[in-house]
Amino acid sequence: xxxxxxxxxxxxxxxxxxxxxxxxxxxxxxxxxxxxxxxxxxxxxxxxxxxxxxxxxxxxxxxxxxxxxxxxxxxxxxxxxxxxxxxxxxxxxxxxxxxxxxxxxxxxxxxxxxxxxxxxxxxxxxxxxxxxxxxxxxxxxxxxxxxxxxxxxxxxxxxxxxxxxxxxxxxxxxxxxxxxxxxxxxxxxxxxxxxxxxxxxxxxxxxxxxxxxxxxxxxxxxxxxxxxxxxxxxxxxxxxxxxxxxxxxxxxxxxxxxxxxxxxxxxxxxxxxxxxxxxxxxxxxxxxxxxxxxxxx
Amino acid sequence: xxxxxxxxxxxxxxxxxxxxxxxxxxxxxxxxxxxxxxxxxxxxxxxxxxxxxxxxxxxxxxxxxxxxxxxxxxxxxxxxxxxxxxxxxxxxxxxxxxxxxxxxxxxxxxxxxxxxxxxxxxxxxxxxxxxxxxxxxxxxxxxxxxxxxxxxxxxxxxxxxxxxxxxxxxxxxxxxxxxxxxxxxxxxxxxxxxxxxxxxxxxxxxxxxxxxxxxx
Numbered sequence: 026x027x028x029x030x031x032x033x034x035x036x037x038x039x040x041x042x043x044x045x046x047x048x049x050x051x052x053x054x055x056x057x058x059x060x061x062x063x064x065x066x067x068x069x070x071x072x073x074x075x076x077x078x079x080x081x082x083x084x085x086x087x088x089x090x091x092x093x094x095x096x097x098x099x100x101x102x103x104x105x106x107x108x109x110x111x112x113x114x115x116x117x118x119x120x121x122x123x124x125x126x127x128x129x130x131x132x133x134x135x136x137x138x139x140x141x142x143x144x145x146x147x148x149x150x151x152x153x154x155x156x157x158x159x160x161x162x163x164x165x166x167x168x169x170x171x172x173x174x175x176x177x178x179x180x181x182x183x184x185x186x187x188x189x190x191x192x193x194x195x196x197x198x199x200x201x202x203x204x205x206x207x208x209x210x211x212x213x214x215x216x217x218x219x220x221x222x223x224x225x226x227x228x229x230x231x232x233x234x235x236x237x238x239x240x241x242x243x244x245x246x247x248x249x250x251x252x253x254x255x256x257x258x259x260x261x262x263x264x265x266x267x268x269x270x271x272x273x274x275x276x277x278x279x280x281x282x283x284x285x286x287x288x289x290x291x292x293x294x295x296x297x298x299x300x301x302x303x304x305x306x307x308x309x310x311x312x313x314x315x316x317x318x319x320x321x322x
Numbered sequence: 323x324x325x326x327x328x329x330x331x332x333x334x335x336x337x338x339x340x341x342x343x344x345x346x347x348x349x350x351x352x353x354x355x356x357x358x359x360x361x362x363x364x365x366x367x368x369x370x371x372x373x374x375x376x377x378x379x380x381x382x383x384x385x386x387x388x389x390x391x392x393x394x395x396x397x398x399x400x401x402x403x404x405x406x407x408x409x410x411x412x413x414x415x416x417x418x419x420x421x422x423x424x425x426x427x428x429x430x431x432x433x434x435x436x437x438x439x440x441x442x443x444x445x446x447x448x449x450x451x452x453x454x455x456x457x458x459x460x461x462x463x464x465x466x467x468x469x470x471x472x473x474x475x476x477x478x479x480x481x482x483x484x485x486x487x488x489x490x491x492x493x494x495x496x497x498x499x500x501x502x503x504x505x506x507x508x509x510x511x512x513x514x515x516x517x518x519x520x521x522x523x524x525x526x527x528x529x530x531x532x533x534x535x536x537x538x
Contacts, residue, residue, distance in 0.1 A: 230521045
């Protein structure tokens with residue numbers, strides 16, 4: 026290859042690499058806000074990273090497609106820190122390009138975000154989170170006071186210990202690694218995995234999605250799992266003390282926790298199993314129409 | 323975080339299962355929020371109405387035929403409208419609240435049924451189960467039809483791929499409802515079945531409600 030050709034190739038590569046940058050707008054919004062500011066961000070963003078930090082400042086940075094528009098509305102009077110902020114991203118009419126944004130807010134903020142197909146990553150928020158997507162993925166790290174997530178087929182992964190958590194998906198998988206005082210998960214066909222922590226009140230409903238619970242219930246805690254055809258797996262900790270009541274209408278129950286065997290269900294179909302581990306201070310109710318139920322250590 | 327109390331919180335408040343602090347916070351919000359206050363009042367009225375219902379009522383002879391016709395009606399394949407309807411201006415918080423009230427009424431009725439089947443003699447509860455169930459099912463169907471119409475009218479607001487996903491999910495739930503309902507008709511006093519069927523109903527109304535909110 027000649028030097029001229031090498032030079033041409035190098036220039037072509039540089040041009041290709043810089044073209045997207047030129048076709049984008051830079052976002053840089055900075056405002057003083059209260060520690061518990063409420064922030065709403067809505068519209069055509071493809072990725073959003075939310076970070077809770079120890080500053081009384083809201084910072085929104087990132088890039089917008091060239092034809093997109095960002096409408097910021099930060100509410101403050103007389104120079105006082107704003108208590109609320111709203112951002113709407115209108116996507117370009119002629120392409121499916123979306124914005125990539127990073128939002129920094131005080132850790133105690135409440136953040137509400139809604140988009141179509143998007144990835145949302147949240148870290149370090151101790152206030153409230155309300156996240157809504159159709160597809161993509163949501164990841165939350167930390168201990169938000171309240172966490173409400175709705176997704177169609179986007180996956181939901183939580184690593185931390187929200188105090189209150191509700192997740193609803195159609196086919197998106199849900200995973201929680203941590204603890205939660207009050208958790209409710211509803212899914213049509215997504216899998217649900219809860220483990221590695223303590224739960225006081227947990228209710229999980231699925232239609233076809235498999236459910237696996239491997240956490241510990243607190244004293245007098247309760248766990249209810251309903252699934253139509255998904256497999257239900259309950260992994261009981263060594264120090265667990267709970268009453269377990271399992272029923273499947275046409276499926277089977279496998280108990281590797283004790284020698285107690287399930288009994289035939291009503292009208293000779295399905296199986297029932299009731300057993301007590303320890304002194305039975307907590308309660309687990311497992312119900313399936315035609316999925317199998319597995320109880321193990 | 324939402325601006326209003328979640329349906330779960332409203333339900334829990336009415337059911338009295340929130341802890342003291344949470345109940346106080348929810349009540350305080352409801353007192354200062356017209357929307358949540360109205361929803362709370364409706365829920366309480368529904369629960370009061372449900373509690374006032376008679377303990378047992380003989381089932382009508384046409385019960386099975388009625389339920390069968392409902393099942394058959396549910397087998398009709400859904401076809402999208404030929405033209406996209408205008409934006410769903412009729413989707414009001416009141417209508418969504420009404421759907422939620424139906425859902426709560428359904429849950430309340432089913433809870434009553436479950437409690438009856440757990441504590442009462444089997445034969446004595448069958449009639450209550452079937453009659454209460456018939457009533458709940460009608461309310462459920464009415465709510466589904468209304469939400470369905472709203473969603474159909476909003477399909478222009480949603481991406482075709484999203485609509486397809488929703489339709490698949492709804493079909494999955496419908497199948498589960500049909501199976502559980504058929505089993506419950508064979509064994510009306512089965513408390514677990516009642517809970518499972520109620521769960522499927524909640525899934526359907528919840529999904530329809532979420533989609534109408536997403537599109538609005």
